[in-house]
Amino acid sequence: MWTPATRRQHNRGSLRYETDMTDAEWSLIAPLMPTARPTGRPRKWPLREIVNAIFYVMRGGIGWRLLPSDFPPRSTVFRWFCLFRDTCLFEKINHKLLMLDRERCGREASPTASVIDSQTVKTCESGGPRGYDAGKKIKGRKRHALVDTDGRALVPYPHPASIQDRDGAGPVLNASRRPFPFIRKVFADLDIRDRVWPKAPVRLPTRG
Secondary structure, X not given: OOOHHHHHHOOOOOOOOOOOOOHHHHHHHHHHOOOOOOOOOOOOOOHHHHHHHHHHHHHHOOOHHHOOOOOOOHHHHHHHHHHHHHOOHXXXXXXXXXXXXXXXXXXXXXXXXXXXXXXXXXXXXXXXXXXXXXXXXXXXXXXXXXXXXXXXXXXEEEEEOOOOHHHHHHHHHHXXXXXXXXXXXXXXXXXXXXXXXXXXXXXXXXXX
């Protein structure tokens, strides 16, 4: 809940850009950053500035060429973004922050129950595969998402909009087994539940 105290706590007016990280925020994800190699050319740009530039692009929805000049060169930022993406660093950051926030709220770090649903959004022709959702009459992508019971993102999974919920739910649940092995129950709306599990409650098998 936003109160005068929480607004002061999360005020970002003193930062260069609102997407820049504070010292406290950087201290949480800095241990997950790749370490510098002992040989070769030393790094010219600090990783914190690289991450700040990535957040600026993602939050603003702009092209890499529109990065302000006080950030590292766009080619450098994009190269690091591709490395973070290919090594699943963003997923690791989300996993760590999720567990920390659950513990902050007095809950177990790993959830035992979750909620699954989907959302169809319009997209342009470029930027990856897309399809047509005949039910919602939208051409674009469908975002299947698994969240905990407080709404924290566990496993987001994009598909073309033409993928039905009954087909998209399976890969999301399979992808959740390794990072969240303690999930035993999944809540779903009637559309997903009746198509994927028509006669059984939504319970995931025990790993073993």
